[in-house]
Amino acid sequence: xxxxxxxxxxxxxxxxxxxxxxxxxxxxxxxxxxxxxxxxxxxxxxxxxxxxxxxxxxxxxxxxxxxxxxxxxxxxxxxxxxxxxxxxxxxxxxxxxxxxxxxxxxxxxxxxxxxxxxxxxxxxxxxxxxxxxxxxxxxxxxxxxxxxxxxxxxxxxxxxxxxxxxxxxxxxxxxxxxxxxxxxxxxxxxxxxxxxxxxxxxxxxxxxxxxxxxxxxxxxxxxxxxxxxxxxxxxxxxxxxxxxxxxxxxxxxxxxxxxxxxxxxxxxxxxxxxxxxxxxxxxxxxxxxxxxxxxxxxxxxxxxxxxxxxxxxxxxxxxxxxxxxxxxxxxxxxxxxxxxxxxxxxxxxxxxxxxxxxxxxxxxxxxxxxxxxxxxxxxxxxxxxxxxxxxxxxxxxxxxxxxxxxxxxxxxxxxxxxxxxxxxxxxxxxxx
Amino acid sequence: xxxxxxxxxxxxxxxxxxxxxxxxxxxxxxxxxxxxxxxxxxxxxxxxxxxxxxxxxxxxxxxxxxxxxxxxxxxxxxxxxxxxxxxxxxxxxxxxxxxxxxxxxxxxxxxxxxxxxxxxxxxxxxxxxxxxxxxxxxxxxxxxxxxxxxxxxxxxxxxxxxxxxxxxxxxxxxxxxxxxxxxxxxxxxxxxxxxxxxxxxxxxxxxxxxxxxxxxxxxxxxxxxxxxxxxxxxxxxxxxxxxxxxxxxxxxxxxxxxxxxxxxxxxxxxxxxxxxxxxxxxxxxxxxxxxxxxxxxxxxxxxxxxxxxxxxxxxxxxxxxxxxxxxxx
Numbered sequence: 001x002x003x004x005x006x007x008x009x010x011x012x013x014x015x016x017x018x019x020x021x022x023x024x025x026x027x028x029x030x031x032x033x034x035x036x037x038x039x040x041x042x043x044x045x046x047x048x049x050x051x052x053x054x055x056x057x058x059x060x061x062x063x064x065x066x067x068x069x070x071x072x073x074x075x076x077x078x079x080x081x082x083x084x085x086x087x088x089x090x091x092x093x094x095x096x097x098x099x100x101x102x103x104x105x106x107x108x109x110x111x112x113x114x115x116x117x118x119x120x121x122x123x124x125x126x127x128x129x130x131x132x133x134x135x136x137x138x139x140x141x142x143x144x145x146x147x148x149x150x151x152x153x154x155x156x157x158x159x160x161x162x163x164x165x166x167x168x169x170x171x172x173x174x175x176x177x178x179x180x181x182x183x184x185x186x187x188x189x190x191x192x193x194x195x196x197x198x199x200x201x202x203x204x205x206x207x208x209x210x211x212x213x214x215x216x217x218x219x220x221x222x223x224x225x226x227x228x229x230x231x232x233x234x235x236x237x238x239x240x241x242x243x244x245x246x247x248x249x250x251x252x253x254x255x256x257x258x259x260x261x262x263x264x265x266x267x268x269x270x271x272x273x274x275x276x277x278x279x280x281x282x283x284x285x286x287x288x289x290x291x292x293x294x295x296x297x298x299x300x301x302x303x304x305x306x307x308x309x310x311x312x313x314x315x316x317x318x319x320x321x322x323x324x325x326x327x328x329x330x331x332x333x334x335x336x337x338x339x340x341x342x343x344x345x346x347x348x349x350x351x352x353x354x355x356x357x358x359x360x361x362x363x364x365x366x367x368x369x370x371x372x373x374x375x376x377x378x379x380x381x382x383x384x385x386x387x388x389x390x391x392x393x394x395x396x397x398x399x400x401x402x403x404x405x406x407x408x409x410x411x412x413x414x415x416x417x418x419x420x421x422x423x424x425x426x427x428x429x430x431x432x
Numbered sequence: 433x434x435x436x437x438x439x440x441x442x443x444x445x446x447x448x449x450x451x452x453x454x455x456x457x458x459x460x461x462x463x464x465x466x467x468x469x470x471x472x473x474x475x476x477x478x479x480x481x482x483x484x485x486x487x488x489x490x491x492x493x494x495x496x497x498x499x500x501x502x503x504x505x506x507x508x509x510x511x512x513x514x515x516x517x518x519x520x521x522x523x524x525x526x527x528x529x530x531x532x533x534x535x536x537x538x539x540x541x542x543x544x545x546x547x548x549x550x551x552x553x554x555x556x557x558x559x560x561x562x563x564x565x566x567x568x569x570x571x572x573x574x575x576x577x578x579x580x581x582x583x584x585x586x587x588x589x590x591x592x593x594x595x596x597x598x599x600x601x602x603x604x605x606x607x608x609x610x611x612x613x614x615x616x617x618x619x620x621x622x623x624x625x626x627x628x629x630x631x632x633x634x635x636x637x638x639x640x641x642x643x644x645x646x647x648x649x650x651x652x653x654x655x656x657x658x659x660x661x662x663x664x665x666x667x668x669x670x671x672x673x674x675x676x677x678x679x680x681x682x683x684x685x686x687x688x689x690x691x692x693x694x695x696x697x698x699x700x701x702x703x704x705x706x707x708x709x710x711x712x713x714x715x716x717x718x719x720x721x722x723x724x725x726x727x728x729x730x731x732x733x734x735x736x737x738x739x740x741x742x743x744x745x746x747x748x749x750x751x752x753x754x755x756x757x758x759x760x761x
Contacts, residue, residue: 204641205455206437207555207578207614212642276437277556321534321564323554325577 001048002026003423007036008053008384012060013357014373023058025380028422032376049425051418053384059356060374061093061381061421062338063363065183065261066237067312068330069095069126070401071117072110073102078314078401080114083334084123086399088427091338091383091416092310094371095124096363098183099131100158106131106142108150115151123426127367129156129183132171138162141171148180153367154235156183159284163189165222172230181233181367186219186244187285196325198286202271208324211286213241220244224251224258233257235366238311240266240285242295249304259366260304262296263311264340265331269293269406279320279327280406283311297349306362308355310337314402317395332402336393338385339414346413383427384418391415437579440562450562451744452573453580454621462625466590468743469736475512476738485746486515489546493519494537495574496552501710501734502574502584506549509741515547537561541569547749548572555579555614570748572741578614584709585618587740589626591733592664595705599626605658605700606649607634607690608668608717609679611641615709616668624648634658635690638679655690659699667692667708667718683716693719697727705729 003025010021010033020036024045032042041047064087070078087095097114099105105114105128118126130147132155134140144155155175162168175182192215197203199210220236224247227234236248239260248260265283270290274281281287299305313330320327341359344350350358364372374382391412395403419427438456443449448461475481491510495503503519510517522536531539537548547570550558555577562571575581589599596602604623610616610633623631624647631649633640640651652658659665670686680686692706706718706728714720723730 199642201643201646204643205617205647207576207580207617210642276440277559318532321560322532323552323557323560323577325554325556 001423002045003049003051003420004041004047005051005053005058005384008056008058010058010374011352011356012374013353014060014361015375017374018353021058023374023382025420025423028379030374030376030378030380033374051384055386055388056417057385057387059091059383059385060360060372061383061419062091062359063094063096063372064092064310064312064334064337065096065235065307065363065366066263066309067095067097067334068314069097070314071101072113077316080117080126081121082401083312083314084118084121084126086401087124087334088419088421089399089416089429090334090336091385091419092334093124093381093383093419093421094127094369096127096129096153096367098156098158099129100136100160104131104135105129105152106134106147108143108146111147111150111152124421127151127153127369129154131155132157132175132182133162133167136160138164138167141174144175144180145178148178152180153369154181154183159185161187161189161219165226168223169226169230172226172232172234176230176232179233181235183235183237184223185238185285186216186223186236188215188218191215191218194325196282196286197274198271198288200271200289202274206274206277206324213243213288216241216285217243217247220247224248224256227251227256227258231257235259235261237261237309238263238285239296239305240288240292242292245295245299245304249299252304259306260299261307261309261366262300262305264308264333264337265311265406267293267297267300267308267344268340273406277324278406279322279324280331280404280408282320282324282327282329283331284329297344300358301350301354303354306358307366308337308341308358309363310334312400312402313404314400315404317403320404328404330404331406332398332400332404335399336405336407336412338416339412340407342387342414380423381421383416383420385414386417387414389413389415437559440559448748450571451582451748452558452562452571454582454585454618454625455580457625459625459627462586462589462622465586465740465743465747466593468747469590469740472739472742473736476735481512482514483512484514486510486513486749489515489749490544491515491517491547491549491745492540492545493517493549493574494540494551495519495521496523496533496557497575499551499574501737502551505734505737506574506741509738509745512738513742513745533557533560534564537565541565545569547745549574551575553577572744572748575614578612578617580618581614582618583737583741583744584615585622586744587733587737588619588666588707588709589622590736590740591707591729592705594732594736595729596663599623599628602628602663603630603632603661604628604664604666605632605634605662606666606668607655607658607692609639609670610635610644610668611639612671613668617647619666620647620649632658632662636680655696656699659696662700663704665692665697665700665704665706667706669709669711670713670717672713687716691715691717691719692722694722694725697722707733710734
């Protein structure tokens, strides 16, 4: 099967490509990238299929480092099938799922089960994170080497804290033995308490239980100190405070193997958006101040935050219909990850290269896989994006089974029209 | 700039249709409610205490949190306005189990309730309910979590005006557990809208929420400084369940620093009044002789609660005093 994608504006930060190119794909691999000026097709390339990408962008398939699929355990909210299908409709070709499914991903059998399900379905690939501790209880280490052999790209304790510092240190030492990256969502459990919003003017006015900035920075400080003694590769996946970035950047300067990521909503929203108890903006870590938001955006622009993820957490419509402190946490974010990230490019906050790198090559490097770029010889995982297309996120037509997003009803600019995984078209927008 | 939690209270013509928070209400609205309550206060002293303003209307007092005085005064207020009053005190199951708060409200709405008076442990509960009911149904917030207790604040303003007439020269001190107090938040909004000279908040830092100054107050942890030249002293209730040794070391220590005694009251103005939203913890936040003393207006607050709640109910139900006078004559 030979496919050519013509005249698309290819953006591949890993290879420094940013211009109009024809892409030749044979079976699952890219065999040639030919610039617009040089119209020569590669030798012996008989074309089976031809996509005209004039006026569209071509990006490497996106890699979402934090997406909850709800399967197993909460299939009433979403399934591997519904969410991997939604992912490809949004240009996401690989998803990393945290281990807090039911049951927890702490055995090789669970890893196999999830990966086999995703492979059978054939949409986005799923890379599970294994649990760092058994049942995420923060007490006993999991069989990390076996989890890695089964296909885990990292280990994580999801949103549960490992309170015991010695257990955390040993977990890091053990993971580093196998050069297995550890994903951290740092927080101090005691400072976090039963808080639901950032501690500041909004929490005071609305009388909502608050989470101080220190709940995150204390966690970052502790984990950085432990990373330093263990040498583990660590990824802080959901940073919400500007000060956390400063601490992580300082560690990076000293050569610690740490990276940082951020959820797209932390780059677009702040605590003020909660307004009058709008539960669609209830996320964890909480939305912080406008200054934090600005600081996180600059950190992405300057490369101190390497990855942008959706922190996808699909829920049914009822989950948010409760008083703020009782409403479910999270945003179903895969539908909008790419256009919302690119809105930061349109606004002049990020360069196109930086934005796409944060969704492709950087996440690939963090989990140590050969993906997220489109060089000759690479697997043909890519998406076509029409940046002119205006649409409205509608809870009846969202691709995710989730119905929770503060962007429902809002105009979104730009839409994926095709997604190709291993040379095979897995999404072709019927509206095209 | 924090977006207001107030806009949902108004209809498209800018009339007040719910009473959920004092924040964002115009000064005239507050004055209008106080004036209207003035006319209702005489009713309580009459032989026949009822007016037919809400005749044929159904009022449901939906209390998901225990209450004695607030529930009782709402019930009396509704009955004096001739509404059919139903009291429902329910303990609410957490979200996933049992009926959700919205299901409960919709069920009652299906029985043609005209006005809900809602109290809940969660901040924003009254907003949630108001935003999911049909247009003609009204909601009064009788306390939501730590967020707001607007009718309490209005009866407090009424009580202050009874003693002090003008708001503009007043310095008011609010003392105690502001962090957990919906009463304090509503009082701060009301006092600032009515244009008092200064609002001070006094307490240890564990009980004063961050950035409270953004609501238009100054803070201090010293009773001597804080009470200096004060016209109105508002004590807040310390809930015994907060006494776990983390927010306040002990009852003795708290009473020693912040308990209102005759000695401490001397730092306030000679004619300063003492208020408390109740129920009182004697010997914890206030000494008995102060609570029962000549400067205490704590029982007036309770009495005024009925008239003020009548005024608020009448206002949001669109019942005007002119209608009242017609029916009287």
